[in-house]
Amino acid sequence: MPLRKRIVFYLLAFLISTVFSPAAAAAAAPAALLKIADPGPALSRSLAAAGAVVVQELNSCLLVYAPLPALPRLRAQGVTFTVIAYPRDNVSFFLLYSEHDAPLFSRKGAIQCRLLEDRIWLCWTTAADFRKNLAPPFRLKALSLSSAPAPAAFAAVPDKESYQIALQAGPLLAGLAAQVAVERLRADILALQNFKTRFASTPQCEAAGDFILGRFRQIGLTAASDPFTFESRYQSKNILAVIPGQVAPELMVLACAHYDSTGNNPLISAPGADDNASGTAAVLEMARILAKERFDFSIGLLCVSAEEWGLYGSAHYADRALRNGDKIIAVINLDMIAYPGDRQRVLDVIGNRQSEWLADLFIAVAQPLVELRLAKVINSSLSWSDHSSFWDRGYAALCGIENSINPYYHRSSDMLDTLDLGFATEAVQASLAVVAALAQPISTPAAPIGLRARSQVSASLFSSLKTVYLEWQANREPVSGYHVFRSDKSHGPYLRLSEQPIVATAFRDSLLLPGQNYYYVLTAVDEQGRESNYSAEVRDDENNR
Amino acid sequence: MKTTVKQSTALAAFLAAVFLLLPLFSAAAYAGAGAAPPQRFFIGATIGYFYPGQDSFRKIYAGPIFPLELQLGWNLNRKISVFAASRYLETSGNTVLLAVQRPEETYALRWRLATVRLGLNYWLWTSRFSPFLGAGINANFYKEQWLDVALATTGTATGYFVQAGGRCRLGRRWQVLAQLEYSAVPAAGDGLDPGPDLGGLNLSLGLLLGIF
Incomplete structure (x- = not known):
């Protein structure tokens, strides 16, 4: 082979291997999709620190979108994960439910699938007509890699426990x-x-x-x-x-x-x-x-x-x-x-x-x-x-x-x-x-409005206590007072804190655990003793300056 | 700012007292002491000025802290002595606010610490004025009490100390002791700092009595 042809051959080979190698895919992509099968209690903090977001929660795992430079940091923090894919701009990702062992009719067309858990696949494609490759029946969910979930979305999940529901079908x-x-x-x-x-x-x-x-x-x-x-x-x-x-x-x-x-x-x-x-x-x-x-x-x-x-x-x-x-x-x-x-x-x-x-x-x-x-x-x-x-x-x-x-x-x-x-x-x-x-169908008296909460922690060397300050607007109609309710879970069940209706429009709740969030609602009580609906719920630090 | 000034003034006064009294005691010792060898066992008492090593400690307990100590020692030879001591300090303070919303909220605190110390001193030379270096371990029993609410934390923590100082003989039996000590006592808590350190610098002055 003449020298010039040989050089061209080697250059082509190098280019092809570079473009199609997984390493090149990783290097070219700014982020990776990870499967995390064992979310530990501190996972949400680790993900937030690494700039990673959960794009899909499944029963057995989380699908996480993370910048590539964050992967070593996640590993160092003890997060165990498998890299599923390296997203690129022109690639669409879907969650696929299929009862077939092989969800694809054919592998023609640029679509790839990987099993995440029983019958649920992660698929990605650049083809617009990829659906013809899928064996029906199937269900699809497009995954958005750009929208970060709300901060609380995948925070520590409360234990499964039976909630006492305050609302009854009246x-x-x-x-x-x-x-x-x-x-x-x-x-x-x-x-x-x-x-x-x-x-x-x-x-x-x-x-x-x-x-x-x-x-x-x-x-x-x-x-x-x-x-x-x-x-x-x-x-x-x-x-x-x-x-x-x-x-x-x-x-x-x-x-x-x-x-x-x-x-x-x-x-x-x-x-x-x-x-x-x-x-x-x-x-x-x-x-x-x-x-x-x-x-x-x-x-x-x-x-x-x-x-x-x-x-x-x-x-x-x-x-x-x-x-x-x-x-x-x-x-x-x-x-x-x-x-x-x-x-x-x-x-x-x-x-x-x-x-x-x-x-x-x-x-x-x-x-x-x-x-x-x-x-x-x-x-x-x-x-x-x-x-x-x-x-x-x-x-x-x-x-x-x-x-x-x-x-x-x-x-x-x-x-x-x-x-x-x-x-x-x-x-x-x-x-x-x-x-x-x-x-809440409106009640008489009306539910109180304008409930605001601020909280601060008093700390000594060895202990700390939270104090929550509540303020609200006085009802327009005459009322004899307000009851304050607290829960350590959003939406209750609530514990009533006031034995008698409070005449003021402020309340101080002290000696609380500093690491816990608390949720408050109010009711108004009129002069006939009728109690209103709950007010809108407020978290203890929702209005902190 | 007021607290800092108060603390600095107390420290300065204490240092002045130590450095003024020490030469006086030394002079008296030179004048009055014979060449009799020191007793092998001694007992003593000191009063100190404690400067907490950790910021969070100083923020909460801003006032001056004067520990009292009793010690019992044994001069093993002319170079080495060992001692056991018991130190007690008590002070008051106020809680510190995090994410301040209502700055007026404060709780009064009382802090008490009893320490048992075991140490060894190495004498650089022995004469009427004998400087030494020392080190040892300590066991600490503490109680932090919120005075306005029913909340108190008690616990134990162990640590170590290093010290330098000197003794001046005042006569056949009496010696004056001055020493500067650094101690570290790591502990665990749920307060302002998750890892409070109960140690710091302690400057103390006292009298020792040779017993036999």
Whole structure:
């Protein structure tokens, strides 16, 4: 071989080996995706110090996005991890649920998958049409590597324990639940089904969004559409209506469902009656009933799109909520609530560990109102619906979903006539009661407002004690005083600290553990001895200077 | 600022007293003492000025601290002596605030420390004025008490000390002792500093009596 050709050959070989070697991939990528199977108690601190974020929590592991220079530091801190991939700018990452041992039809096309835990794969691709490589049925969740979760999202998880739920299903909640009309559900499911397909990116899906917007406005609510782009080239929109709160409108309880659908031929036929016209109709029915009432906190009624593509609509909403610092008390996501099958009539209430309090509250409030059985499921790997987008950003969220296999799932035969609307009605009653309980129908006297908390620690050489200072606004109507409640867990159970109503609008809570956060709420007591709803909750250091 | 001035003034006064009295005692010793050998056993008492080594300690207990000590010693030979001592100090202070929101919040504190010390002194030379270097270990029994609330912490901690000083003979039996000592006593706590150190510098002055 002549010398010039030899030099060219060696140069080419060097370039090829450089470009395609794993080491080169690592060197070129600024970050890595890690699987951490054993999150120790100090993991959240180690990750924060390393600039790493948890992008997905699963039952058996965490998926963490970390800058490459941080990896030695994580190792030095005793964090054990496996590098799964080196993300690049043009690569999309998905979480894939597949019951197949090999989730790919073929390895043609640039898609790679690695098993994270039973039936759950991490896949990454540069191809736009990668879905044709996946063996159906499958579920997808697009992973956002750019949005960091809220600081508290993956902090120390409380032990599983039974919560004492203060809220009970009162007559008012029962009265609201009784207003759920099966005919309204039927009409809305039928109307959504009649779009033939609501596959996100199609004009029919956009028309379905317009229909939902019109329905909210017809009810008399302020509603708006929120367009977004997904997978770089498709457009769709979320629809949000709000019932403003009377006492603390900045706090919101969110009821949501996705209105898009899919099927075996989604551009032509995806009626999606159960998945998820049923959930969308539930949100519309809740809007109709709750719009007539007044609540302490706002209620958001959210219909999102592109769930079937990978939860894009809810991720878009939750991302912005996190950026804006929206105070979302809880999210109730309804997805497939009208096919109980032949099994017992069971509605699964799915939460992650941070949302377990919400699942407990759901059952405590709603079970007395309905005959169907509500089953709590705490499983952070069940990430295949829109509640997961809120989990990822640190919000408490749960999913109400039928506990059965719908044989018409993602098929053209998912039609109204296969559904059990009695079951759906009860599921809506349960969800509506919980949303109303969380938003708190206004009370007499009104719940106190303006609760602020500051805390400081007094330290000696060997001990330290925390003191919390609370201040709030006086109620407009005459009251005989206020009760102060404290919990060491957000959302209670609360311990009442005041034996008698406090006349002042300030309270000092002292001799507390310095390393513990405390949560406070207030009630007002009027001259007839009637006690108000709880105020908005405040953390002890929330207003520290 | 007020506290610092107060502490510095006390320290200065104490140092002045030590350095003024020491030559006087030495002169008296030269004048009055014979050439009799020192007794093998001695007992003594000192009063000191303690300067805590750790910032957090000084912030909390800002006032001057004067430890009292009793000691019993044995001159093994002309170069080496060993001693056992018991020291006690007590002071008061105030809590320090973290993430200050209401600066007026304060709790009064009382600090008590009893120390048992075992040490060895090496005499550089022995004459009427005998300088020495020394080292030893200590066992400390402490109690920190919040006076406004029912909160107290008691515990033990061990440490070591090194010292330098000198003795001047005042007569057949009496000697005056002056010494500067550094001690380290690491402990563990949940207070201002997770690893409080109970040691520091201790300057002391006292009298020793040879017993036999």
